[in-house]
Amino acid sequence: MPFSASLQALDALPTVAGEGLNEKDYSGTNLEALPPRSPHADAALQPWQKRVRRVGQTNMTEHDPAVMDVDAWADYWHSAKVDVVFVSVTGILAFYPSKVPFHRHGKFLNNRDFFGECTAAAKKRGMRVVARMSPDLNWEDALQAHPEWAMRNRDGSAQHSGEEPRLFKTCMFSSYMDDYVPAIMREINSLYDVDCFYTNGWPPLGSLPDCHCAVCRTLPASGTPAYWRVFTDRVVELWSRYDAIAKEKKRDSFFFANSGGNVRGGPNLDRLGKVAQWFQADNQGRTYNDAAIWGCSLQGRVCNAVLDGKFAANVTAAYSTGTPGWRNASKNPDEARMWMNETLASGMVPYFHFVGAENGFDEDRRWQPVGRDYFGWTAKHDAHLATVRSIANIGVVFGQATQLLYPGPSTVRTRAYMHETTNGLYDALLRGRFAFDFVHEDRLEPERLSKYRALLLPNVAMLSDKQCAQIREYAKAGGSLMAGFETSLYDEDLKPRADFGLADVFGVSKAGDVVGTNGNPYYARIEKPEANAAHPILNGFRDTDWLPGAENRMPLQPTGDPVLTVVPGFVRYPPELAYPPHSHTDEPAVVLREAGKSRTAWFAGDVERTYWLTGHGDLLRLLHNTVRWLTDDTRLVQVDGPGFIELFCWETAPGYAVHLLNYSNPDAQHGWLQSTYPLGAQHVTMKLPAATTVKSVELLRAERTVPFRTEERVLRFTIPGVEDYEIAAVTLA
Numbered sequence: 001m002p003f004s005a006s007l008q009a010l011d012a013l014p015t016v017a018g019e020g021l022n023e024k025d026y027s028g029t030n031l032e033a034l035p036p037r038s039p040h041a042d043a044a045l046q047p048w049q050k051r052v053r054r055v056g057q058t059n060m061t062e063h064d065p066a067v068m069d070v071d072a073w074a075d076y077w078h079s080a081k082v083d084v085v086f087v088s089v090t091g092i093l094a095f096y097p098s099k100v101p102f103h104r105h106g107k108f109l110n111n112r113d114f115f116g117e118c119t120a121a122a123k124k125r126g127m128r129v130v131a132r133m134s135p136d137l138n139w140e141d142a143l144q145a146h147p148e149w150a151m152r153n154r155d156g157s158a159q160h161s162g163e164e165p166r167l168f169k170t171c172m173f174s175s176y177m178d179d180y181v182p183a184i185m186r187e188i189n190s191l192y193d194v195d196c197f198y199t200n201g202w203p204p205l206g207s208l209p210d211c212h213c214a215v216c217r218t219l220p221a222s223g224t225p226a227y228w229r230v231f232t233d234r235v236v237e238l239w240s241r242y243d244a245i246a247k248e249k250k251r252d253s254f255f256f257a258n259s260g261g262n263v264r265g266g267p268n269l270d271r272l273g274k275v276a277q278w279f280q281a282d283n284q285g286r287t288y289n290d291a292a293i294w295g296c297s298l299q300g301r302v303c304n305a306v307l308d309g310k311f312a313a314n315v316t317a318a319y320s321t322g323t324p325g326w327r328n329a330s331k332n333p334d335e336a337r338m339w340m341n342e343t344l345a346s347g348m349v350p351y352f353h354f355v356g357a358e359n360g361f362d363e364d365r366r367w368q369p370v371g372r373d374y375f376g377w378t379a380k381h382d383a384h385l386a387t388v389r390s391i392a393n394i395g396v397v398f399g400q401a402t403q404l405l406y407p408g409p410s411t412v413r414t415r416a417y418m419h420e421t422t423n424g425l426y427d428a429l430l431r432g433r434f435a436f437d438f439v440h441e442d443r444l445e446p447e448r449l450s451k452y453r454a455l456l457l458p459n460v461a462m463l464s465d466k467q468c469a470q471i472r473e474y475a476k477a478g479g480s481l482m483a484g485f486e487t488s489l490y491d492e493d494l495k496p497r498a499d500f501g502l503a504d505v506f507g508v509s510k511a512g513d514v515v516g517t518n519g520n521p522y523y524a525r526i527e528k529p530e531a532n533a534a535h536p537i538l539n540g541f542r543d544t545d546w547l548p549g550a551e552n553r554m555p556l557q558p559t560g561d562p563v564l565t566v567v568p569g570f571v572r573y574p575p576e577l578a579y580p581p582h583s584h585t586d587e588p589a590v591v592l593r594e595a596g597k598s599r600t601a602w603f604a605g606d607v608e609r610t611y612w613l614t615g616h617g618d619l620l621r622l623l624h625n626t627v628r629w630l631t632d633d634t635r636l637v638q639v640d641g642p643g644f645i646e647l648f649c650w651e652t653a654p655g656y657a658v659h660l661l662n663y664s665n666p667d668a669q670h671g672w673l674q675s676t677y678p679l680g681a682q683h684v685t686m687k688l689p690a691a692t693t694v695k696s697v698e699l700l701r702a703e704r705t706v707p708f709r710t711e712e713r714v715l716r717f718t719i720p721g722v723e724d725y726e727i728a729a730v731t732l733a
């Protein structure tokens with residue numbers, strides 16, 4: 001293999017962009033060999049959905065039976081090489097001549113079998129069909145006959161759709177779900193050859209239902225941990241029952257439902273992951289309130305944490321997401337493509353979605369080539385895009401219970417609190433180009449954690465005694481930990497503990513109540529700068545005796561020899577008073593410990609969230625330094641070069657795939673991408689397992705091979721540039 005000119009650049013030690021660290025800061029990076037290859041899985045033994053690589057949906061409207069050109073619809077999705085399409089059965093409006101009571105025929109149906117025609121057109125073209133239902137709403141006549149089906153307000157009145165008041169909201173604990181939904185499923189199975197069943201609109205995502213019907217009045221109060229458990233029980237019970245009904249006709253049929261909701265989810269994702277055969281990430285695009293560009297990748301990491309390799313698809317809205325949003329108009333193509341890039345990079349299957357087929361199939365046609373071209377490209381590279389397992393040595397415990405149920409600390413009661421915390425750590429890990437996985441708090445068994453050098457717990461406030469014990473065992477076995485603020489201060493029922501559940505693991509003890517900020521937040525004083533100058537978490541800090549602390553902190557009892565101590569916050573305005581009345585205390589701002597291979601770092605403050613709110617480079621550096629120290633700066637894959645990227649690395653059947661998502665864009669955290677700002681060369685280094693030989697390195701977006709070299713099992717190659725996305729596919733001999 002001849003060396004290209006660009007490979008010479010590897011001899012110079014490149015820097016990672018993002019925080020302006022000088023080269024010395026990186027010289028300590030240790031490359032750890034990739035784990036031995038997974039045993040080969042026989043694709044023929046996999047369930048059919050594991051072979052699905054592309055999913056398409058035109059979300060059918062009541063008007064579509066009057067206007068949609070069924071052949072044009074089927075031809076489009078076939079031309080986009082989709083393996084499966086969603087066709088609407090619904091439950092709000094029947095798209096076939098249903099005889100199920102209260103399954104109202106759409107007013108343009110005219111007794112036509114629209115569902116049957118679409119299903120036949122899809123099957124004729126070799127596409128599978130998902131029968132799509134919507135059990136969340138129904139009409140006034142059903143409410144009159146079955147008042148028990150409705151979600152009720154506290155005053156007993158029925159809850160209605162906010163946009164269409166003629167529709168009432170159905171209660172998932174009522175007989176509507178026990179009787180009505182199974183009746184439709186059985187009717188469909190008796191009439192058509194569908195491959196599986198799906199419910200849209202249920203279960204709810206991101207928040208829990210609040211119903212006061214006769215059944216729900218007997219349940220724990222909504223929004224509590226106890227309610228969350230009965231909510232999950234009900235979801236799993238119905239899911240299993242619907243799955244059995246799906247299988248009454250075909251053994252390889254199954255049921256799945258609306259999922260997603262990112263780290264918050266809906267039902268407990270550990271339990272859902274055990275029953276779900278298809279995780280449908282209804283996570284369709286960015287909004288003003290959730291503007292971070294990685295919204296889809298983050299969902300992929302959640303799926304990987306709970307699915308054990310089972311199938312996940314993430315829906316990309318080809319239409320305009322956000323508020324206001326136009327569900328029947330195309331969105332920016334660069335934005336739609338980036339969402340699909342993130343879907344692939346994070347190990348999910350892309351799913352393209354548009355609403356309605358006005359004017360035949362043609363009212364707004366701009367989304368169609370976007371999906372067809374993108375899917376046509378993926379179809380050439382399916383072997384490299386299907387993932388076997390992630391290559392990562394850092395685990396981030398996302399704490400679903402905390403995300404869903406914890407109201408924030410007493411000083412900042414907001415539902416956004418954990419969202420901001422997660423985004424802060426996520427941003428920091430991306431800018432440090434760390435390879436990490438998400439970990440669910442109910443999946444902390446040693447066999448799952450052993451792949452990680454460090455576990456990070458970004459204010460995982462709610463942890464049970466059992467979970468604390470598992471984390472303790474992980475540290476005893478040599479694992480490193482980063483946590484802080486209110487982590488483990490509450491049990492799984494959100495009951496506060498007298499002291500942190502992980503107090504002994506980190507050598508910390510609570511010394512008071514949360515202190516917020518009124519003016520200047522607290523500062524972190526660098527203790528004994530000369531002696532500590534060499535401490536790795538202080539690398540790169542020069543010409544200062546203090547650093548920014550965080551917005552909120554949980555005071556800690558003094559410990560032996562803290563590297564950083566708290567200078568309590570003080571007035572910011574007027575500047576005459578902007579000086580610390582107490583410029584030195586013995587209250588630790590960070591507590592660091594080492595025992596054998598295990599290292600632990602506890603921050604008194606909410607550093608991750610404060611970084612997200614401020615973007616302060618000192619906090620970013622502190623987080624990076626800490627993660628490097630915890631992991632001994634050990635990397636499984638190293639990617640050096642300019643730009644803000646998200647990195648994923650996967651073991652694949654042919655070898656490995658290194659995915660780089662280019663987020664260097666003024667629209668990365670607000671609005672949608674308008675265009676792409678290409679990046680320069682990225683240098684990739686990884687150490688291969690023993691007895692492996694590289695045959696080729698191919699860039700799937702650039703559609704070319706690049707030179708590589710291997711020396712003592714260390715593989716090096718250069719990706720000359722990255723447009724919006726690049727995948728370096730390593731094929732082994």
Ligand SMILES: [Zn+2]
Pocket residue numbers: 150151152171172173174211212213214215216
């Ligand atoms: Zn209810």
